[in-house]
Structures are given as C-alpha cells and as structure tokens.
C-alpha cells in the first residue's frame with residue numbers, strides 16, 4: 001500500500017514468537033516504564049486495545065490499571081504469543097481482565113459489537129510489521145469511542161523519521177488527528193485522537 005505519493009510500504013518480518021522472552025525483561029521494564037505509560041493513558045473501567053501485544057509486556061500494566069470493571073483486549077497475529085501472555089496473566093492474577101484475540105495478518109476482525117467501545121488503543125513496535133497500515137488505522141478508528149485515544153510507537157532503528165511521518169499521514173487519512181508527537185524512551189511516538 002502506498003503511504004504517500006511515490007512511496008510504498010514494505011512490511012518488515014514479523015517478530016518471531018521464539019524470541020518472545022526478549023520482549024519481557026527487567027531491562028525493558030526499566031527503559032520503557034510500562035507502568036508509567038499505563039498511569040498516563042489508562043483509567044479504571046477503561047476498555048483498552050493492545051494491538052500487536054506480543055507476550056503481554058504492556059498488556060500486564062494496562063490490566064492492572066483498568067481494575068475489575070475494565071478490560072484489555074490483547075490482540076496478536078501469533079497464537080504462541082497469546083498463549084505465553086495467557087500463562088503469565090494467569091500466574092499474576094490478571095487473566096480475568098484480559099480477552100485474547102488472534103487476528104489475521106491484515107485485519108483485527110473483532111466482532112461488530114466492539115465498534116465504538118474502546119477508550120484507548122496502543123500499537124507499540126508493530127505497525128512496521130503490518131502489510132496495510134491504512135486498513136489497520138481505519139479498523140482501530142472504528143473500534144474507538146468518539147474522543148478515544150491511540151498511542152502509536154515505532155523503534156527508530158527500524159522506522160526512519162520519514163517513514164514515521166508517512167505512518168502519521170496514513171493515520172490522518174483514516175480520520176485521526178495527531179495531538180502530540182513525543183519520544184517514548186528513544187522511540188518515535190505519537191498520540192492520536194478520534195474527534
């Protein structure tokens with residue numbers, strides 16, 4: 001899919017579930033502070049979409065913040081990632097707050113009744129692996145409530161500044177407004193809103 005005139009999106013290889021252990025380490029917790037990210041954007045009772053959740057490094061903190069009245073939808077292409085996530089959340093007593101959903105490579109495909117029900121969505125270090133970002137952003141847009149927020153982050157050693165700007169333009173094409181560009185540790189990040 002062309003992200004901007006003359007440019008074509010070439011998706012990167014999907015991060016292998018065999019390396020899932022690299023995504024849930026103490027070092028990563030120290031660098032990315034998923035607890036602070038959750039504090040900032042997730043409130044009790046929220047419905048949260050964690051797209052490309054992997055083994056649940058971020059989903060875990062979102063689940064702690066939503067409380068018993070909220071829900072985290074942890075969505076990933078790979079069943080192996082979701083099964084690691086379920087085992088970890090079970091062990092940590094958080095599984096009752098989590099729905100895992102295996103999506104297809106080019107569609108989230110949550111049931112229609114999920115449309116317009118999410119308070120916040122996250123896509124952290126995943127969009128560069130997705131074949132059609134515009135289709136993904138349109139789906140996330142339709143899943144969010146009016147006023148819902150979308151936090152997007154990409155690693156700079158994989159996604160150049162220009163490519164990230166292309167992703168943001170694509171998100172705008174899907175209907176989002178870019179509220180804020182920021183750094184997430186050393187990573188490129190933006191906060192988008194469905195107005």
Ligand SMILES: C[S@@+](CC[C@H](N)C(=O)[O-])C[C@H]1O[C@@H](n2cnc3c(N)ncnc32)[C@H](O)[C@@H]1O
Pocket residue numbers: 014015023051052053054055056057058075076077078081103104105106123124125126129130131
């Ligand atoms: C680099 S990992 C990041 C995982 C997690 N967000 C984190 O930062 O800990 C990328 C994840 O996105 C998932 N993924 C890749 N392509 C996807 C797609 N088209 N739809 C859903 N998930 C996808 C991979 O299976 C992998 O779990």
